[in-house]
Amino acid sequence: MATTFDFSLIEDSLPDAQAAAEAAFVLIDQLEEKLSYFIPSSDISQINALRAGQGVIVSVDTFACLKIAHEMFVKTNGAFDPTVGCLLTQREPWDADQDVPRGSAPRPLGQTVRLGFDLLDLDPVTRTVAVHADGVRLDLGAIGKGFALDLAAEMLRDYGITSAMLSAGQSTMLPIGLPPQQQSWIMRLRDPRDETTLVARIGLVNAALSTSSTATKNPHILDPATGQPIQAALGAWAIAPTAAESDALSTAFMVLPLEAVREYCTAHPEVSGAVFTAAGEFVPVNIPVLP
Numbered sequence: 052m053a054t055t056f057d058f059s060l061i062e063d064s065l066p067d068a069q070a071a072a073e074a075a076f077v078l079i080d081q082l083e084e085k086l087s088y089f090i091p092s093s094d095i096s097q098i099n100a101l102r103a104g105q106g107v108i109v110s111v112d113t114f115a116c117l118k119i120a121h122e123m124f125v126k127t128n129g130a131f132d133p134t135v136g137c138l139l140t141q142r143e144p145w146d147a148d149q150d151v152p153r154g155s156a157p158r159p160l161g162q163t164v165r166l167g168f169d170l171l172d173l174d175p176v177t178r179t180v181a182v183h184a185d186g187v188r189l190d191l192g193a194i195g196k197g198f199a200l201d202l203a204a205e206m207l208r209d210y211g212i213t214s215a216m217l218s219a220g221q222s223t224m225l226p227i228g229l230p231p232q233q234q235s236w237i238m239r240l241r242d243p244r245d246e247t248t249l250v251a252r253i254g255l256v257n258a259a260l261s262t263s264s265t266a267t268k269n270p271h272i273l274d275p276a277t278g279q280p281i282q283a284a285l286g287a288w289a290i291a292p293t294a295a296e297s298d299a300l301s302t303a304f305m306v307l308p309l310e311a312v313r314e315y316c317t318a319h320p321e322v323s324g325a326v327f328t329a330a331g332e333f334v335p336v337n338i339p340v341l342p
Contacts, residue, residue: 054196054220060207061214061231071210075203082199085113088190098171098180099188106172106181114178116191116198116295117171123194123299124168127315130303132275133189134166166275197261197298200225204294217294222301223261225294237341243286243327250333251325252341259294261301263287264327272305281305286327287312290338300324312336 056079062068087093094113101107109117123131171189172181191198196219204217204225215227216236226236235254242248243264253260264286265272274281289300304312304324316322316337323337 054222056196056199056203057218057221058203058207059216059218060212062212067210068212071207071212074210075206078206079199079203082112082195082202085110086116086191086195086198088192095189095191098182101180101182101187103182103184106174106179108177108179111178112202114173114175114180116195117173117180117189118175119198119293119295120191120194120299121168121171121173123296123303126319127300127303127307129168129275130306130311131193131299132166132168133191133193134168134170134187135190135273135275135278166278193263193302194295194299196220197223197225197259197294197296200259200294219294222263223259223294223298224255225259226255226257229256240288240325240333242333244331250327251335251338253290253339254341255290255339258290258292258321259297260288260290261294261297262289263301263305265305272302274306283308283329284326285329285331287324288326288338289322289324291322296322309334 058072060068060072084090085094088095090096094109097107120133170183170187200217200219200223204227207215207227213228214230217225224238230236235256238253238255238260239249240251240253242250263272272281273279284305287301287304289297289304291297291300300322304326309326312324312326313336316324325333325335325338327333
């Protein structure tokens with residue numbers, strides 16, 4: 052995941068809140084060991100070392116995250132695909148022979164890397180992940196942090212936390228309950244070209260918010276259909292029932308044409324979003340924009 056997690060807990064009992072936060076951070080560290088693309092012993096690295104026809108048994112948490120990733124791959128018709136991230140600069144597949152990340156530039160399709168989450172089989176009975184081709188590489192960077200937030204929130208609720216805001220890299224936000232004497236969490240959406248410029252305020256209740264952007268960064272979101280950096284959008288936001296889902300959808304909404312984003316939100320009324328187009332237009336799609 053390689054990102055920073057922040058928790059703001061609104062509780063009267065500080066010792067209990069601190070114990071809850073510490074337990075949740077331990078959980079996130081444990082998930083990092085399983086889901087990281089960069090840790091050679093992780094479940095993901097073990098999958099990435101497989102050759103065609105091979106499989107590996109993974110942890111309960113890893114399998115659960117992959118199952119959600121597959122669901123989002125199917126729902127978005129492949130616009131969200133965790134096999135595409137390995138093409139990014141400085142995110143080349145781990146080399147089982149050298150035990151270090153390999154390369155520093157994107158690879159053309161059809162040489163070493165094979166794209167497509169449908170090249171994997173997930174067996175829920177044995178928790179085995181198998182691949183149909185050589186060169187299939189997973190990178191859960193676009194869903195792993197949201198998945199970690201969902202599990203952390205579940206743990207905090209078990210500790211009795213009733214009001215909190217959880218954040219991963221300031222790009223995925225997951226609230227617990229409501230802030231004191233408020234009807235929603237007020238979230239500020241900012242121009243991806245200039246983070247000092249506010250484009251909208253929204254009210255967030257019982258849902259997660261994720262944002263993706265390429266305007267101020269090196270290209271890091273690729274179109275799974277081409278393996279090339281996306282061009283139609285500079286930024287996108289997604290609100291969904293879980294942080295894992297919103298995380299995946301904010302990436303998918305960067306890839307999908309605007310009309311397809313509208314169609315997705317219509318077909319899934321629990322989801323809303325917005326796109327900041329390459330032309331600089333902020334386009335809300337059923338998102339709860341405040342005056």
